[in-house]
Amino acid sequence: MDERELLEEYVRDAKLMQLSTVCGDGTPTVCTVWYLPMFRPDRLYFVSRTDRLHSNNIRRNSAVAGAILDDPPVELGLTARGVSFTGRARQLPGVGIDELARAFVGRWPNAAGVLDAMPEGASRMFEVVVGQWVLFDEKNFRGGPRREIDGI
Structure with missing residues (x-):
């Protein structure tokens, strides 16, 4: 698997x-949020x-930056893997994003009520356009674990 495939996985x-x-x-x-990833474009x-x-x-x-850490090592000295990114974010409109809303609910079913309440509800979907990733x-890359990967 190449670094782009590892990043996406x-x-x-x-x-x-x-x-x-x-x-x-x-x-x-900094805040922590549940997310839905999409690639190509990132x-x-x-x-x-x-x-x-x-x-x-x-x-x-x-302007935003972020980090995703799925499986942290339990002790210092063990191998680690994580992703960080930089990019631009925006609030999406409360209407006209049905396909995205369905995809989000497909990953996070408990979000259905929040998304169904748009545009009158108090919540919106936000989009981060990733400019650069750091894996x-x-x-997998013991000799040089930091891999900069441009967003597509």
């Missing part, structure tokens, strides 16, 4: 991502209330 299998946004005063902040989707800090930050400044994989 890892991101597809993981469940949560940590997303960093920038507050109005320039202070970074996109990450999540659902959040529009009044959350990270939602407000994204509307003000689209850190000590298991």
Whole structure:
């Protein structure tokens, strides 16, 4: 498997991502969200209330970064694998995204009620367009585990 295939498999299998946004005063902040990955083009989707800090930050400044860690080692010194990324995020409209909403509910069935309540509901789907990935994989690339992979 090449590094791109490993990256896609890892991101597809993981469940949560940590997303960093920038507050109005320039202070970074991090949240954790359930996500839906799509590749070629590389996109990450999540659902959040529009009044959350990270939602407000994204509307003000689209620059984001994040990390996905699915299977952390239980002890220092064991091999690790994880993914980080940088990109741009935006809030999607509450209508006209039926296919994305179905895909999200297919991965996270408990989100159905939230997505069915759009556009009147308090939540929206957000899209992260990944500009660059970093795959850190000590298991498959022991000699040089950091692999920068451009978003497609």
